Every structure is written in C-alpha cells, then in structure tokens.
Amino acid sequence: MRKAQSSLEYMIVWGLVITVIVAALAVIYSLGLFSPRSSLPSTVITGFLNVKINAAGLNSTGLFANVVNDAGSSITLNSIVAEENSINYTLSCQNPAMSSGQSQVCKYLGSLSKPFNAYVFINYTQFNGVFNESHISHGYLSIS
DSSP states (O other): OHHHHHHHHHHHHHHHHHHHHHHHHHHHHHTTTTOGGGTSOSEEEEEOOSEEEEEEEEETTEEEEEEEEOSSSOEEEEEEEEEETTEEEEEEESOSEEOTTOEEEEEEESOOOSSEEEEEEEEEEEEOSSSEEEEEEEEEEEEO
C-alpha cells in the first residue's frame, strides 16, 4: 500500500510540474516572444562594395534608397536597378556625379508592395586618376 501511495504522489508532483511548464510556455508564446517577426528588422540590406545602399524605404509613392559613395574617389552613377521576381525597377538619382563620401537619395516612383525583396545592381564609373573604370556593386534589399 505504501508503495502505491508513493508512486501516486510521484506522478501527481511531476504532473503538476509539467502543467506549470506548459502554462509558462503558453504565456510566453502569447506575448510574442517566440515570434521571429518581432526580432527581425523591417529593412535588411546586405552585400554591396564601394558604392552602397545604407538605408531604404517603401511607401505609397515608391522605393527610396540612400546611396553612399565609399569608393575612395569620384564616381558617376550609370544605373541602379532593383530586380524583384524578374521585374526590373530603375531608380533615378538627382545628380549622377558623386564625390567620395557623398550620399544621395535615389528613387523609383511607382506602386510597389511589401514585402519587397530584390537584388540591386549599381552600375557606376570610377575615375582612378588615369582612366575611367566601370564597376557594378550589387547586393540584396528586403523591406517588410
């Protein structure tokens, strides 16, 4: 009899422990702590060398990207193309000539929707002191 009572107490204690753990996990889940969306930034920019996009946004009028010249010398922007689902969106910049360290906002005016996930290609010409060199800086842009 004593052995059966001991076994029953053991199962009740462990049953209560498991119930408390499940309840705690349910509370944590309901607070959204397990949601990956809550910890991810809304804009992700990766890749890009020398001429970069360091910030971007998407609103009702179009796509906006802040382009920075980190090439070390003056450049001329030839084109900026964002490719999403085999569709190309060409961004325009007010002044294609950029000195070293300069940044400017380039934009595509048109209707786009979130999430926006695109490969971006920045075609530019860099003057190295003797002749012009054409380069492409590319990376990935995700806006959710």
